[in-house]
Amino acid sequence: MKKNETEKEEAVDVGRRTLFKAAGLVAASAAVSSTVATSSAVADIPPHHDMKATQYVFLHPAEVTFLTAATARLIPSDANTPGALEADVTNFIDKALASPWGGGSDMYVSGPWKPGTPEQGYQLKFTPSELYRTALTAINKQLAAANTPFDKMTQTQQDAYLTKLESGSVDLDGVPSAIFFSMLLQNTIEGFLADPSYGGNKDMLGWKAIGFPGAYVSWYDLADKHGINLDSRTANPISMANAPKHDMSHSGKGE
Amino acid sequence: MAKTLEAVDAVVIGVGMSGSIIAHELTKAGQKVVGLERGAGRNTVPDFQAPAMHDELKYSVRKGLMQSAQNEAVTLRNNTDQTALPIRRWQAFLPGTGLGGSAVHWNGNIWRFQEADFVLKSHIEKRYGKDFIDPRLSIQDWGVTYADLEPHYTRFENLYGACGKAGNIQGKVQPGGNPFEAPRSTEYPNKPMKQTYACSLFSKAAESLGYKPFPMPSCTMSQRYTNPLGLTMEACVMCGFCERFGCEHKAKASPQTTILPVLLKSDLFELRTHAQVQKVQLDKQGKKATGVTYINAAGEEVFQPAKLVIMSMFSLNNVRMMLLSGIGKPYDPKTQTGVVGRNYTYQTISGAQVFFDDDVRVNPFMASGSTMSVIDEFSGDNFDHSELGFIGGAYLYSNITNGQPIGFHPVPPGTPRWGQEFKQAMLKHYNHTVKLGAHGSSMPTPTNYLDLDPTYKDAWGQPLLRMTFDFTENDIKMSAYITSKLEQIGKAMGGKQVVASPRKGPFDSNIYQSTHNCGGAVMGADPKTSAVNPYLQCWDVSNVFVVGASAFVHNGSYNPTGTLGALTYHAAEALTTKYLKSPGPLVSL
Ligand SMILES: Cc1cc2nc3c(=O)[nH]c(=O)nc-3n(C[C@H](O)[C@H](O)[C@H](O)COP(=O)(O)OP(=O)(O)OC[C@H]3O[C@@H](n4cnc5c(N)ncnc54)[C@H](O)[C@@H]3O)c2cc1C
Numbered sequence: 001m002k003k004n005e006t007e008k009e010e011a012v013d014v015g016r017r018t019l020f021k022a023a024g025l026v027a028a029s030a031a032v033s034s035t036v037a038t039s040s041a042v043a044d045i046p047p048h049h050d051m052k053a054t055q056y057v058f059l060h061p062a063e064v065t066f067l068t069a070a071t072a073r074l075i076p077s078d079a080n081t082p083g084a085l086e087a088d089v090t091n092f093i094d095k096a097l098a099s100p101w102g103g104g105s106d107m108y109v110s111g112p113w114k115p116g117t118p119e120q121g122y123q124l125k126f127t128p129s130e131l132y133r134t135a136l137t138a139i140n141k142q143l144a145a146a147n148t149p150f151d152k153m154t155q156t157q158q159d160a161y162l163t164k165l166e167s168g169s170v171d172l173d174g175v176p177s178a179i180f181f182s183m184l185l186q187n188t189i190e191g192f193l194a195d196p197s198y199g200g201n202k203d204m205l206g207w208k209a210i211g212f213p214g215a216y217v218s219w220y221d222l223a224d225k226h227g228i229n230l231d232s233r234t235a236n237p238i239s240m241a242n243a244p245k246h247d248m249s250h251s252g253k254g255e
Numbered sequence: 256m257a258k259t260l261e262a263v264d265a266v267v268i269g270v271g272m273s274g275s276i277i278a279h280e281l282t283k284a285g286q287k288v289v290g291l292e293r294g295a296g297r298n299t300v301p302d303f304q305a306p307a308m309h310d311e312l313k314y315s316v317r318k319g320l321m322q323s324a325q326n327e328a329v330t331l332r333n334n335t336d337q338t339a340l341p342i343r344r345w346q347a348f349l350p351g352t353g354l355g356g357s358a359v360h361w362n363g364n365i366w367r368f369q370e371a372d373f374v375l376k377s378h379i380e381k382r383y384g385k386d387f388i389d390p391r392l393s394i395q396d397w398g399v400t401y402a403d404l405e406p407h408y409t410r411f412e413n414l415y416g417a418c419g420k421a422g423n424i425q426g427k428v429q430p431g432g433n434p435f436e437a438p439r440s441t442e443y444p445n446k447p448m449k450q451t452y453a454c455s456l457f458s459k460a461a462e463s464l465g466y467k468p469f470p471m472p473s474c475t476m477s478q479r480y481t482n483p484l485g486l487t488m489e490a491c492v493m494c495g496f497c498e499r500f501g502c503e504h505k506a507k508a509s510p511q512t513t514i515l516p517v518l519l520k521s522d523l524f525e526l527r528t529h530a531q532v533q534k535v536q537l538d539k540q541g542k543k544a545t546g547v548t549y550i551n552a553a554g555e556e557v558f559q560p561a562k563l564v565i566m567s568m569f570s571l572n573n574v575r576m577m578l579l580s581g582i583g584k585p586y587d588p589k590t591q592t593g594v595v596g597r598n599y600t601y602q603t604i605s606g607a608q609v610f611f612d613d614d615v616r617v618n619p620f621m622a623s624g625s626t627m628s629v630i631d632e633f634s635g636d637n638f639d640h641s642e643l644g645f646i647g648g649a650y651l652y653s654n655i656t657n658g659q660p661i662g663f664h665p666v667p668p669g670t671p672r673w674g675q676e677f678k679q680a681m682l683k684h685y686n687h688t689v690k691l692g693a694h695g696s697s698m699p700t701p702t703n704y705l706d707l708d709p710t711y712k713d714a715w716g717q718p719l720l721r722m723t724f725d726f727t728e729n730d731i732k733m734s735a736y737i738t739s740k741l742e743q744i745g746k747a748m749g750g751k752q753v754v755a756s757p758r759k760g761p762f763d764s765n766i767y768q769s770t771h772n773c774g775g776a777v778m779g780a781d782p783k784t785s786a787v788n789p790y791l792q793c794w795d796v797s798n799v800f801v802v803g804a805s806a807f808v809h810n811g812s813y814n815p816t817g818t819l820g821a822l823t824y825h826a827a828e829a830l831t832t833k834y835l836k837s838p839g840p841l842v843s844l
Contacts, residue, residue, distance in 0.1 A: 074673040081682065106317055108328035108343045112710065116340040119763045120331055123340055159674065166672070185673055193660040194312040210685045212620060212660045215309030218492035219621035226452035227616045243306035 054091045058098040058129065063136045064090055067184075069151040073158050074188045081209040084188055092191030092200025093132075093184075102129035126175060128183065135180040138172040139165075196239050207237040214238040257548055262560035263287045263525075266547050267567060268532045268576065271356015272816065273802045273823040274567030275510040275518055276414070280827035281563075282523040284835055289559060291530040291549055294353030299511055303359075303501030305494070311659040315499045318345050320360045322352045326714040329571060333725040333761040334702065335588065341711050341719065347763070348601075348770040349499070350569050354528060355510040357569060357770060358816070362498040362624030362656060363474035363507050365417045366813035367408050367821070369635040370401040370437045375646075375809060383641055389729055392646070393598055393699045397808045398780035398789035401437050404821040407828070409440055411820030415508035416480040416488055418445035419472030433469050435631040448477040448491065452617055453689045454628035456609075457653035460747035466630040471652065472817075473625030474508035484517045495657040497624035507624070527551070533715060535564050535580040535799060544582075544799050550715060562838070563798050563830075567823075570805035574599075574705045574775035575720040582796050583776070583786045586704050588723070594786040594794075595776060596705040599722065600810040602771040603647075603695035603730040605738045605758040606654065608665050609750035611687045618686065620658030627652045630744075633737050634812035635696065645732040649695030649812050651741050660685065668754055691745055693737045695758070697773070697810040700727045705775045726760045734758040771815050776805035778822075780842075788842040790829035791822065797840045802826055 056064055067090045077083035084090075096102055104127030116123045126134060143149050143161075150158060164170055168178030191200030193210065201207060207214055213230060214237035222228060264286040267278045274290060281288050297303070313319045322345070330339035351357035371378040374396045379388055388394065421442045422432025447470035450458070458468035475491040482488070491506035505512050518524050529552035536545045536558070546560035566573045577583050577595045586597035611617070629652040631637060640646055657663065665688040666680040708721035726734075738757035745753035758768075779785025782794040791806055793799045802823055804815045811818070833841055 075678050076675050078675065078678075081678075083678065101317055104325070106324060106344055108324045108341045108711075110341075110711065114338065114340060117333070117337065117761070119333060119761050119765070120340045120342070121346065121764045122343050162673075188673075189664075190312060190316060190661050193664075194316075195310055197310075198312055207660070210660050210664065210682050212658060212685070215306050215494075215496070216620070217305060217494060219494065220449075220490070220492040222618075223451055223493045223621040223626075224449045226455055228618065229616060230618060238306075240306040240309060243309070245306075 054088065056091070056094045058102065059090070059094045062140050063132075064094075066136060066140060066150050067093060069158065070162060070184065071188045071191070073155065073162055074185055075192050082205045084192055086202065087192045087200050087205045088202040089188050089191035089200045092194065092198055093187050095199040096187060096190075097129040097132055103127050122179070124175070124179065131175055131180060131183060135172040135175045135177070138175070142170075197241055204237045204239055208235060212237065215240055215243050217244070257556040257558040259558045259560065262546070262562070263289050264561065265289075265563040265565060266291060266559055266561040267565045268547060269293075269356065269566070269568035269572065270354055270510070270526060271351065271567065271569065272358035272510060273819060274356070274565065275514045276820070276823045277565050277567055277800075277802055277827050277830070278524055279514055279518045279521075280824075280831055282518065282521045284831040286523065286563075286835070288524050289561070290524065290526045291532050291547065291559070292354050292526065292528045293531045294528065296354045296526065296528040297359075297501070297511075299501070299503065299505050303503045305496075305503040308500055308503050309494070309496045311496075311661050314360075314496075315659055316661055318349055318499070320351055320353065320499065320501065321345050322350045328711070328713075328719055330708045330711050330719050330721045331764050332721070332723050335723060339708055339721045339723070342764045346765050347768050348772055349767070350571060350770060350772075354526070355515070358509045359501045359511065360499050361509075361816065362814075364625050364627070364814045365412065365415065365419075365472045365474050365817040367437055367439075368401070368811040368813060368818045369435075369637070371636045372809075372811045373397045373400050373404070378636065379646055382636070387641075388646065391700050392727065392729060393701055394646075394809050395779060395784055398778055398785065399822075399825065404818075404825055405438075405440055407821040407824035408817065410824050411817065413444050413483050414513050415474045415820065416445055416476055416482055416513070417443050417472055417474060417817075418447055418477040419443040420447050420469060422469065431469065433629070433631050434467050435634065435637045443472065445477050445480050448473050448475065448623065448626060449493070450628065451493075451622055451626045451655060453619070453653045453655035454626060456615075456689055456748050457628040457691065457744065460744050460749070461628070461630050461651075463747050464744065466632050466744075468628050468630050471625050471627035471629050473623065475502075475623035475625045476506045476508075482513055484514060486513055486516055488512050491623045493621050493623050493626065495620040495622050495659065497622070498656055530557075531715065532568075532576065533579070533717065535566070535576065535582060537581065537796060541581065542796060544796055563800075565800050565802060567802045570772045570775060570803045571705070571720055573801050573803045573805040575707070577776055577786065577793075577801065578707050578720075579717055582793055582799055584795075585706060588701055588704055591701050594782070594784065597784075597786070598699035598774040598777045598808060599703050599705045599724060599772075600697035600699050600774045600807065601724065601762070602769045602810055603649070603697050603726060603734050603758050604768045605649075605693045605695065605734045605741070605756060607691040607738065607741045607745045607753060607755040609689045609691065609745045609748050610665070610667055610684055610752040610754075611689070611750045613687055616686055617655065617689055618658070619655045619663060622656050622658070624656050626656060627654060633740055643732075643736060645729045645736070647696030647698055647730065647733050647812065649693040649733070649737045651737070651744060652692050652694065654690040654692040658685075665690065667752055689748065689750070691741050693734065693741045694812060694814070695730065695734055695737060696812045698727055698729050699774060699809050703727070725762050726758060731758065731760060769814075771804070771810060773804040773807040773810040773815060776801050776803070777808045778806040779808065782844065788840075790841045791826040792829075792834070792841050794840075798838060800826055800830065
């Protein structure tokens with residue numbers, strides 16, 4: 001158990017270092033292109049620039065730091081299976097918040113806004129991107145003021161803080177922390193298990209872990225082979241990107 | 256000022272499941288028909304094609320094919336003491352939008368109601384006595400009988416290629432089918448689908464308890480099938496992306512696969528998509544519709560005059576359009592008078608989870624929306640209620656229709672919501688859990704109803720529909736009793752843990768419980784207690800027909816679409832054989 005925990009700490013650290021590195025590079029290259037618009041500026045970009053480094057389009061660096069550490073507690077990594085960190089869940093959340101969904105495209109967004117019963121569902125004015133920005137700003141401000149940044153806490157302290165958010169006992173500038181926590185948890189699960197084209201579930205790690213073979217075109221021949229062991233398929237899932245093209249001109253399974 | 260177009264014979268509002276059938280029947284009778292559909296035109300190719308269609312996040316989690324909640328939500332309160340608030344995201348029910356309507360993203364379970372359903376009040380009084388019915392239930396007879404509808408059920412099942420095994424052909428019980436079903440004139444057009452592991456675990460257990468399990472009648476195809484319109488569907492390949500998805504394989508019956516290719520070829524039919532109907536316009540006396548007003552894709556207001564108007568906009572939208580147009584007297588729960596909005600019902604669904612050991616590999620992802628095994632012993636009035644204190648019931652079924660992991664990752668109760676223990680439980684149980692369901696009836700009561708919301712508006716400035724709904728005591732009792740039967744089957748399946756969850760109130764808009772919204776514009780023989788007559792014709796405005804599950808007087812233990820399809824053909828027959836010959840009320844008072 002202890003051993004696992006050290007491994008996890010390391011994993012978190014590695015992730016964080018990569019993130020900072022990436023964020024630094026982005027800032028540097030942006031500064032370069034806006035001030036020195038010459039071709040020699042291009043040559044200034046370090047040769048080992050990692051083109052695969054995550055580019056965040058919505059989240060600020062401090063938000064990335066918190067989310068990366070927090071989602072790693074929601075779905076932790078362990079010796080046997082990867083967790084939210086390896087699956088790039090923070091990247092998934094970033095892209096989701098920048099998408100129309102983040103702007104509330106699937107919600108009725110008109111007022112008046114009134115508190116309702118639990119059965120009436122979500123009644124806040126915040127769209128998902130507004131909710132995250134407000135909550136994350138408040139969290140980071142509160143933790144910085146107390147000099148206890150989330151990523152510097154021990155795992156036990158992190159879990160205790162997340163439990164506080166979950167119970168709803170933290171005021172996040174008008175966002176009830178329980179609602180933020182529930183949305184974060186839901187998005188973390190989504191980022192672990194959604195098709196990789198949305199930026200999470202990297203290398204289909206989440207699918208491999210749970211045993212979901214992905215977007216197979218047909219199970220017709222196997223569906224009545226009850227209890228069949230499909231480990232070889234679930235070890236090599238099919239995502240939208242690596243799926244064979246489905247040709248509707250073929251005649252199907254007519255009998 | 257609205258621009259006015261040339262008059263047509265008929266306007267069909269909403270080109271989904273029922274609208275496509277009515278439009279087709281009217282064109283066959285020589286009518287010039289315009290179909291107005293608020294959503295996009297879409298077809299199997301290219302819109303439903305894999306791999307893009309195999310996207311759980313977009314279609315199942317984010318509800319990619321549903322009515323825009325941003326444009327048109329529904330407000331909800333559990334009772335009149337509360338203030339209704341908008342359901343800001345679809346969760347409990349998922350009405351569709353776009354050509355084909357909700358019948359694009361449905362599961363395809365196809366049922367007939369029981370003979371008793373259509374005469375529910377008379378039947379219960381006869382079997383249990385006049386005092387048996389809880390006075391808080393506003394059940395009544397439908398004004399139509401099973402025998403009236405039988406040929407129309409058959410037509411619809413042939414159109415949609417229903418796959419099943421008959422249990423009762425002309426009164427003779429058939430082995431392998433549902434022994435409780437109402438007499439059918441013929442066998443299903445197609446054999447049942449292959450049975451998955453979850454189905455076989457359920458049916459073995461059900462048999463061991465003396466029940467008679469059978470395969471869910473499905474509109475996901477068991478084999479290639481050419482329907483009476485000459486359109487061919489393929490055998491379903493059980494890809495596991497069915498409910499909430501369009502079928503890429505032409506293997507699920509939908510308007511696209513069963514009727515639209517024929518309808519759209521007709522010179523008499525014109526489809527207009529992105530046509531958001533605002534109102535049915537009436538003449539000065541309010542007795543005749545003159546046509547409908549809609550907003551087109553460019554945002555212009557258009558008036559389409561027509562001699563006949565069909566609302567086939569899905570139950571909830573039908574009721575709202577009647578209220579917006581001033582057709583029929585709105586229901587008032589205080590005086591219990593008026594009819595539009597009255598007897599809104601839903602579906603009382605509950606479930607159980609059966610957790611197995613690692614050696615039972617369920618492989619939940621090999622499925623269609625309809626791969627289920629079912630028993631009908633506890634549906635409707637198939638069992639003696641005399642000592643039970645409720646009416647109605649539920650069919651019980653194995654409920655594995657997909658293995659999409661965001662939505663399906665069962666963990667035993669007591670598991671933390673997050674963290675290491677949660678993760679381990681999620682990974683451990685994914686392939687070793689079978690969900691079961693009880694699909695229960697919903698009885699009407701005077702306090703459950705639909706009307707227009709006084710505060711919240713849609714994107715065009717018109718009031719949203721307000722739903723005042725909670726489960727009746729009758730239905731809560733029913734669910735408790737039936738779910739205990741489900742739990743027994745779960746135990747007989749040999750799992751190591753069975754967790755049953757009977758439905759409890761208050762109705763919760765956060766939990767998916769089917770898109771079987773029924774009632775609100777119910778049919779009947781008495782205009783005091785029905786909004787439409789037995790042919791789905793408005794009592795007050797005889798050139799408007801309202802086709803949808805809005806006509807259901809109560810909701811039976813079954814999925815609604817089979818019965819809606821039968822009612823659609825029943826209304827179409829009255830329209831084409833009676834109404835067109837002499838337009839006017841088909842039932843005189
Ligand atoms: C996820 C899901 C699963 C389901 N599974 C089953 C099942 O297994 N078995 C079963 O029996 N039933 C099932 N159903 C229910 C089934 O889909 C419906 O009963 C059926 O589609 C209703 O047909 P309809 O013609 O009334 O409405 P629809 O098919 O929804 O068509 C209504 C059409 O009207 C259009 N419309 C609405 N308002 C306007 C307007 N203002 N202007 C213009 N057009 C408008 C809509 O866009 C839509 O295209 C399911 C539903 C859902 C959502």
